[in-house]
Amino acid sequence: KAGVTQTPRYLIKTRGQQVTLSCSPISGHRSVSWYQQTPGQGLQFLFEYFSETQRNKGNFPGRFSGRQFSNSRSEMNVSTLELGDSALYLCASSLVPSGGNTGELFFGEGSRLTVL
């Protein structure tokens, strides 16, 4: 069974540009979450989606946006890139929203974004 696939794995952009990152969840998983990982701030929650609806959003500026498609694949977009956006962006999927259960999150290997 294929794991969570993130593309691209590495990318370099310059300030002011925009970037789109893609995440394909494990087959059958309908919930997708995104996290930003930096050495200074650690892992921070960006947003989560279920059935094409954003269920929760972290404390990030409006330059960060995302969406989920009917096949559960998700994309996140960062516009007007800043140097501080350089990070590893992690996507995670789970079978269903947890609710009362302890659904495991399965993480992808991440997309490493460098902003010059």
Place this chain on the structure above:
Amino acid sequence: AQTVTQSQPEMSVQEAETVTLSCTYDTSESDYYLFWYKQPPSRQMILVIRQEAYKQQNATENRFSVNFQKAAKSFSLKISDSQLGDAAMYFCAYRSAEGGSEKLVFGKGTKLTVNP
């Protein structure tokens, strides 16, 4: 808002010995889940062990066990018979059981080195 604190940025252990990683958290909720995730260098994050707050019994997964002290809001991870493959960043994480959100709140992580 919930917070998770890992007070040990780095730890080291000799192969075959036991090491304990510390984690404390702050929450006003009574029902929640706690997790330990492992992130090997340049590899994806994987779940090591999870604990439901309503369960008094400490979770165990093979060589990995936790010491969950709900009143003290403490959730430490013990790794027994340490192996070279255990070397990684370890993250403690909290998830609310309310609202069905997948959002994880992570600690800053502990880098574990295993010495042969």
